[in-house]
Amino acid sequence: MWLWGFAMPKFVCSHCIYCCFFRDPIECPVLFPWEKRSIEDLLGEEVNTTFKPLEVWRDSKGTCVVTLYRWIIKGFCPFYDIFTRGCRIHEIKPLACQMFPLLIEVPSGRVMISSKCLWTKKNLGLLKELNTPEAIARTFPLEFSAAITVLQQYTSILEAVREERLVRVNDFSSCKLLVDVDSYMVGDHG
Template sequence: MPKFVCYHCIYCCFFRDPIECPVLFPWEKRVIEDLLEDGETNTSFEPLEVWRDSKGVCIVTLYRWVIRGFCPFYDIVMRRCKIHEMKPLACQMFPLLVEVPSGKVMISSKCLWTKKNQKLLKELRRPEVIAHVFPSEFTAAVTVLQQYNSILEAVREEKLVRVNDFSSCKLFVDVDSYMVGDYGWRERRKEEGEEGDKTLL
């Protein structure tokens, strides 16, 4: 059975519709922000999944990295990613897509390799086959699911409430910052006399 080979086409790094754009964890978003050049105008970050605590603080668990046109880190001439070793998990696992929290794995139709291997796609209903055909991509997808489930467990423990209307949020805090800052678990646990810190990963 063949293994996935990247053809270095442009389709995974060019975006017309925001819904196609990568979904990032907050810590990934901050890495990308640090790597972006000053004055970069074709990219932005929008909260995608937000929760609210009892104090009214809005906690962001996922961002959508909105890219208009080519990704700013895509080398059009060389057809390579300029930050390959540091790119987000959403990029690492492509053409695999993970639906959270269900864990359903899908395959993007944008990928040229998948278009040329349509017959093989029927065999990819079994996880072990997906792991064989897309070894590194599947590993990245599993990591995404593990990290998301870890976040979800912490969110449930804190009894946070899902926010659908972001306009009601006056303050956004990244979930990992929330956990170690004045807003969340660590401070509350100190008040309750509990020892140790809760970590996501």
Template sequence: MPVVFPWEKRELEKIAAEIGVKLHFKPLQAFIDRNGVCAITLYRWEIQGFCPFFDKASKRCSIHDDKPLACRMYPLLIEMPSGNLMASGKCDWIKQQGPRFIRQLSTKPETIPEVFPAEFEAAKKAFIEFTTINSFIERHGLQPINVNKLNNCNEVFDIDDYMARFD
């Protein structure tokens, strides 16, 4: 279940609508300002079974150029907010490489960009987006709010729409 930014969620919903697919997302992280206005920063994309954009015949992603950063960076994972980068042990390709390869990645993390160049670039972009959002949140004094309490907010925005109000 990938984690996506709000603008990625909207793009996925647009593509899904064009092909008649329904997607399910749940807010994962949100913040509230002193006026009771909430901003959702991350969504969890809830996928039942196969990704609806996975073409079973070709065994490829049908939206490869438009897929979210979480998918582009896989099998790399970013631990937030620390920014620690790791490789997923659930990835079939990594499993096939064996324990020696996994030890190499953990003992020599500087090899990750060489082994996974495109994925590393996507991870960098996701980290930059995340830190940019967090910097804005800190500057504007927003506080975390439980996503199950968003109905208590005076208004709810996606973080990019919330941030645009300050431009």
């Protein structure tokens, strides 16, 4: 894509630390339940990991269903290799990590570009012109593909939640049972 005589650059990770270092929980990755379980399996019991239910729905029987978790990381991600400046699980890392520096606001589907990324800071002037999905996809092809997958999976989850007539809750302390959405949908909830 050409913009005012300049070729729009394609995103190339500069292997800075900023996508994998977390100071504030709001910066931490948002995972689907199956991604959370995969991370727990990969880390095993030797690493203390915290996942906070981020989006919870309740059925008429008091069972609460988690659709999204926030993976609370303090400092570097446990999979970040500080010597190679890379991810030790790059091929299987969560979608939130695959799509970075793209961010998705759910449920609206609004796509944003993170200002934590050094590459985006360096190309900010050109990135302001990315006002179509096609332009974003050309600049961030792999990341955009991961973002589309997130939106498709999230949309599918929302459709199932609505079909089950679940109600969104902010406080899940009164829940009789807390289950992941994929387990709930196959009837694995007591």
